Amino acid sequence: MIYLDNAATTLRKPQQVIDAVVNAMTSMGNSSRGTHDQSIQASMAIFQCRCKLMQLFHAPSPDRVVFTQNSTEALNIAINGLIHAGDHVITSDLEHNSVLRPLYRLEQEQNVELSFVPADKKGCINYDDFEALIRPNTKAIVCTHASNLTGNILDVKRIGKIAEKHGLLFIVDASQTAGVFPIDMAEMNISVLCFTGHKGLMGPQGTGGLCIADHVNIRPWKVGGSGVQSYSKTQPAELPTALEAGTLNGHGIAGLSAALDFIAEVGVDAIHQKEIALMQQFYDAVRQIDGVTVYGDFSTTNRCAIVALNIHNYESSAVSDVLAVDYDIATRPGAHCAPRMHQALETTEQGAVRFSFSIFNTEEEVKSAVDAVRCIAQQQ
Numbered sequence: 001m002i003y004l005d006n007a008a009t010t011l012r013k014p015q016q017v018i019d020a021v022v023n024a025m026t027s028m029g030n031s032s033r034g035t036h037d038q039s040i041q042a043s044m045a046i047f048q049c050r051c052k053l054m055q056l057f058h059a060p061s062p063d064r065v066v067f068t069q070n071s072t073e074a075l076n077i078a079i080n081g082l083i084h085a086g087d088h089v090i091t092s093d094l095e096h097n098s099v100l101r102p103l104y105r106l107e108q109e110q111n112v113e114l115s116f117v118p119a120d121k122k123g124c125i126n127y128d129d130f131e132a133l134i135r136p137n138t139k140a141i142v143c144t145h146a147s148n149l150t151g152n153i154l155d156v157k158r159i160g161k162i163a164e165k166h167g168l169l170f171i172v173d174a175s176q177t178a179g180v181f182p183i184d185m186a187e188m189n190i191s192v193l194c195f196t197g198h199k200g201l202m203g204p205q206g207t208g209g210l211c212i213a214d215h216v217n218i219r220p221w222k223v224g225g226s227g228v229q230s231y232s233k234t235q236p237a238e239l240p241t242a243l244e245a246g247t248l249n250g251h252g253i254a255g256l257s258a259a260l261d262f263i264a265e266v267g268v269d270a271i272h273q274k275e276i277a278l279m280q281q282f283y284d285a286v287r288q289i290d291g292v293t294v295y296g297d298f299s300t301t302n303r304c305a306i307v308a309l310n311i312h313n314y315e316s317s318a319v320s321d322v323l324a325v326d327y328d329i330a331t332r333p334g335a336h337c338a339p340r341m342h343q344a345l346e347t348t349e350q351g352a353v354r355f356s357f358s359i360f361n362t363e364e365e366v367k368s369a370v371d372a373v374r375c376i377a378q379q380q
């Protein structure tokens with residue numbers, strides 16, 4: 001099987017990730033819940049993972065790295081914990097539903113006002129729009145670092161400067177970029193960075209989190225057991241416990257920690273270059289095939305390793321099925337939880353077939369995928 005759905009989740013994990021999960025499942029107690037070796041081992045493993053994430057994203061301290069199940073949970077914590085009735089939020093057409101739906105719910109239930117920076121037919125935005133949309137009650141800019149549909153990157157450093165200039169919170173969805181792009185929270189002026197562990201970070205599903213800048217105070221979204229201050233009626237105020245009620249996914253976090261070691265060994269830039277080389281090989285070939293339409297901005301390699309395309313007017317789900325059944329190639333059709341992006345690309349009816357590459361894909365696999373696209377396009 002040729003797996004080209006890495007933007008959904010990376011299927012091939014480094015062996016050390018699998019070993020670390022198995023090892024944790026046979027040895028790890030519940031972190032912060034006891035003084036026996038197994039609990040202490042869990043606490044230490046989790047703390048080490050916080051430190052590695054702090055280093056990777058230039059977060060202010062390990063306690064300001066909070067674990068969640070995924071970036072959806074992280075985004076819900078950040079958005080619901082920071083944005084209140086009457087606030088105005090600026091976001092973009094590139095967003096995933098894990099940004100859009102929490103914001104739409106606040107719009108409906110709390111009179112939060114929303115403005116969208118529009119994307120053009122290539123999925124590109126005009127950065128001046130952020131500043132033009134600012135109102136007296138603007139509280140935050142919430143946006144993705146990269147579109148999960150086109151792979152286009154947003155210049156978060158530039159957006160961060162606008163947020164800083166106007167005293168706005170800046171919440172970034174790094175689901176598609178964590179592990180494959182350098183991210184420096186401090187330099188990019190990011191207030192809250194939300195990430196998921198199972199995509200570019202190559203960790204297990206059920207891992208993710210948020211990194212929180214020093215000045216930012218998030219109201220907990222869930223409260224409950226913390227292992228400390230048990231007689232207090234309220235959730236402990238200290239991070240990370242304030243936002244981590246309930247037993248953490250220690251087994252998954254142990255795997256994520258091993259994945260971070262792998263990324264540190266290989267290097268974020270080397271991973272990105274390998275993935276982009278595969279993407280470029282695929283893009284250069286498929287764009288020449290009659291009947292193929294490719295979406296997104298390929299004028300730069302400063303992008304994610306994603307190619308979304310359609311073949312003639314075939315339904316994207318039918319094409320993806322043929323790729324899976326006849327060619328054993330895994331891709332993702334449909335709407336990709338990115339409704340506004342599809343509206344901008346004018347692909348809401350057809351959807352698109354997304355090919356996304358990982359460091360473990362090969363040139364041979366890319367060639368086979370190109371041949372498959374060519375064959376489908378020629379069978380009119």
Ligand SMILES: Cc1ncc(COP(=O)(O)O)c(C=O)c1O
Pocket residue numbers: 007008070071072073096098099144146147148173175176196197208
């Ligand atoms: C840009 C973007 N944001 C958020 C998410 C949600 O990630 P998760 O399902 O891991 O919470 C995804 C996953 O597809 C994504 O691509």
